[in-house]
Amino acid sequence: MSKTKSVVVVGAGQAGATLVQRLRELGYDGALTLIGAEPYLPYQRPPLSKAYLLGSMDLEGLTLRPQSFYDDQNIQLLLGKPVTAIDRDNQTVTLGDEIIAYDHLVLATGGDAASLPAEQGGALEGLYSIRGIADINRLEPQIIAGRKVLIVGGGYIGLEAAAVCAKRGLDVTLVVASERVLRRVAAPETSDYFRALHKGHGVRVIEGAGSVALIGDTEEGRSGQVCGATLGNGLSLEADFVIIGIGLTPSVTLAEMAGLTLDNGIWTDEHGRTSDAHVWAAGDCTSFPYRGGRIRLESVGNAIDQAKAVATNIVASLNGEELTPYIAKPWFWSDQYDVKFQIAGLNTGYDHVVIRDGGDGAVSHWYYRGDELLAVDAMNDGRAYMVGKRLIEAGKSADPAIITDPSVDLKVLMKRG
The missing domain is CATH 3.50.50.60 (FAD/NAD(P)-binding domain)
Structure with a gap:
C-alpha cells in the first residue's frame, strides 16, 4: 500500500482507539496520529459508572491497550492536547502551537454529559x-x-x-x-x-x-x-x-467550527464520510443512515463497529476501491446490582411486548411491530439475548407462543429457516 501524508484521528475513546488499530490490521502503513483531550491512554467508559465507581476496577483495568501497543504499531499518541481548530482548505488540525497535516481526518469526539x-x-x-x-x-x-x-x-x-x-x-x-x-x-x-x-x-x-x-x-x-x-x-x-445523569450531547464543536454538516451530531453518509470527502466520523458524535432514516447511537458496540467500517473505507479510498456501507447492528448493556441487562436491536415503533420467564430470575421482554421482532431486553438471560440478537440481525422473527412457553428451548428458533 502506498503511503500517505497522514491519517489523523481526533478523539481517543473507544471509537478512536479501535479505528487506529483497525487501520494497522488492514495494512495501512502511513503516518497515523491519535489525539485525545484527556491525559489518559484510551480507556473504556462503561465501567466508569459501574466497576470503577464501585472501586472494583482500577485505571489499568479501564485501559484498552498499553503504551507499548501504540509504540509497536507506530501510532503517535498525543494525549492531554485538545484540538482547537480544523483547517479543511489546507487539511490540517491545530492543537496548541502544533499543526498536523492530514490526508484523511476522522472525528471520534464522542459526547459530553448534559x-x-x-x-x-x-x-x-x-x-x-x-x-x-x-x-x-x-x-x-x-x-x-x-x-x-x-x-x-x-x-x-x-x-x-x-x-x-x-x-x-x-x-x-x-x-x-x-x-x-x-x-x-x-x-x-x-x-x-x-x-x-x-x-x-x-x-x-x-x-x-x-x-x-x-x-x-x-x-x-x-x-x-x-x-x-x-x-x-x-x-x-x-x-x-x-x-x-440526564443524557449525552454529541461533541460537535470542532465540526461546527469547520463548517461540516450537522444533524443530531456530525452528519455522515452510509460510508462514514462527512460533508467533506477527506473527513470521516465515528462513534457517539455521529449520525448516519439507518433503515430509511437517520440515527445516532450511544453505545460501545456502535463505536467499535462503526470505527472498523470507517477504517475499512479509508483504506479502500486510498486504494481506489469501492466503499462499503455501514449497517448498524445495535446492542447495549447495563450492570445494576446483580442484574446483567442486555439489549439487542432498537424498539422504535413497537406495538406490543411479549414476556418470557427464563427461570432462576431470568426474564426477557420481546418487542414486536405486528409480527416483526424488533428488539429484546434480557435481564440475567444471556441465552434470550443471544438468540434475539441473531434473529434480529438475520431479519427473522419468532412466534410469541414459543417465546412465552418456558418449556421450549430458545435454541430451536435458530434452527428454523
Whole structure:
C-alpha cells in the first residue's frame, strides 16, 4: 500500500482507539496520529459508572491497550492536547502551537454529559457528572456511607450510579422528570422491573417529578453548595451532593467550527464520510443512515463497529476501491446490582411486548411491530439475548407462543429457516 501524508484521528475513546488499530490490521502503513483531550491512554467508559465507581476496577483495568501497543504499531499518541481548530482548505488540525497535516481526518469526539441550566441550579457546587475518569476521581470522595445523594435522571447512567451508591451504603433518591425510569429506551414492563429492583435495594424512586430546581445553601438559593431540590410535583428534598445523569450531547464543536454538516451530531453518509470527502466520523458524535432514516447511537458496540467500517473505507479510498456501507447492528448493556441487562436491536415503533420467564430470575421482554421482532431486553438471560440478537440481525422473527412457553428451548428458533 502506498503511503500517505497522514491519517489523523481526533478523539481517543473507544471509537478512536479501535479505528487506529483497525487501520494497522488492514495494512495501512502511513503516518497515523491519535489525539485525545484527556491525559489518559484510551480507556473504556462503561465501567466508569459501574466497576470503577464501585472501586472494583482500577485505571489499568479501564485501559484498552498499553503504551507499548501504540509504540509497536507506530501510532503517535498525543494525549492531554485538545484540538482547537480544523483547517479543511489546507487539511490540517491545530492543537496548541502544533499543526498536523492530514490526508484523511476522522472525528471520534464522542459526547459530553448534559448539564442542568443555571436557572435550575446547574451552577451550584456539589454537582457531579459521570463521563470521564476525571469526573469519577472528583466524585469518589463524596461516596461515603450515610450521606444523602440525589440522582437526577432515570436512564442507564442514573440507574447505574444509584446502584453503586446504594451498594456503598448511601441514602439514595433517584428523581425522574418523566413518568417512569428508562422511558426513552424501554417499555413500561422493563421500567417496572428496574423500578422494583432499585426499590428493593432501598433507593427512593420518584417518577413524574416534572421540573427539578436545585437549591443552594445561601439566601438566594442560586449559589453556594447544593443542599436540596424542589420538584415540580411539590416535593422538597435534602441532599449532600447531586449526580446529574440526564443524557449525552454529541461533541460537535470542532465540526461546527469547520463548517461540516450537522444533524443530531456530525452528519455522515452510509460510508462514514462527512460533508467533506477527506473527513470521516465515528462513534457517539455521529449520525448516519439507518433503515430509511437517520440515527445516532450511544453505545460501545456502535463505536467499535462503526470505527472498523470507517477504517475499512479509508483504506479502500486510498486504494481506489469501492466503499462499503455501514449497517448498524445495535446492542447495549447495563450492570445494576446483580442484574446483567442486555439489549439487542432498537424498539422504535413497537406495538406490543411479549414476556418470557427464563427461570432462576431470568426474564426477557420481546418487542414486536405486528409480527416483526424488533428488539429484546434480557435481564440475567444471556441465552434470550443471544438468540434475539441473531434473529434480529438475520431479519427473522419468532412466534410469541414459543417465546412465552418456558418449556421450549430458545435454541430451536435458530434452527428454523
